[in-house]
Amino acid sequence: MAANSSPLDAFDLAILAILQRDNKIPQRTIGERVNLSAPAVQRRIRRMEEDGVIAANVAVVDPAQVGQPITIFVAVEMESERADLIDAAKRQFAATPEVQQCYYVTGEADFLLVLLVPTMAAYEALTRKLFFTNNNVKKFKTFVAMDRVKTGLEVPLG
Structure with missing residues (x-):
């Protein structure tokens, strides 16, 4: 607000x-x-x-119905946490359509990403683009969702 x-x-x-x-x-x-x-x-x-309390009015689309059935979570650890390098990673992740959500976090990983892809081959290509060609990515860990149980579209109000 x-x-x-x-x-x-x-x-x-x-x-x-x-x-x-x-x-x-x-x-x-x-x-x-x-x-x-x-x-x-x-x-x-x-x-x-x-006031920005309501950030957008959007349609919630079922990814599987539009050819994006695979949800992948990726924990990304960066080599350096220099502000310019972190900012560059934020810009790259934000500009990538497959990245649905991106969080800069504390702990073992520096970023947590939620991705949507049509196939595992598409995910492999995306890893090359986002991680293997980025000299600041130290390592990444992939988690593939087996089922969308809850997506958390409602913010708890109280």
Whole structure:
């Protein structure tokens, strides 16, 4: 939330809980559920969008239905943690479409990546591009998901 943004109240949290499950629900229906008028709901949603609380309105796509059935988690350990080299890795990971999520973390690894690929051959090609050609990658460890049990699309609100 931006420094100049309004604090979230119980109405905002209730609206967010509904929108996280389905952001196509009419504002009138949201208003009925949280006991506000549709215009009040609209103003609150607009404010939360402007403040960055609502970061995007997107469609959640099943990767397998669009030819990306393999989810891979990769722990990446860097050779050097110089700021310029870490920033370069962040830019490369962020610019790679197969990288769905990228976290700069503490612990044994420096980055945790979540990737989507159509085949293991595609993953092998991606490892060459992201890891083997990068002199700052010391090592990486791969974990292949066997089942998507929960993807965590809802932020816990409280």
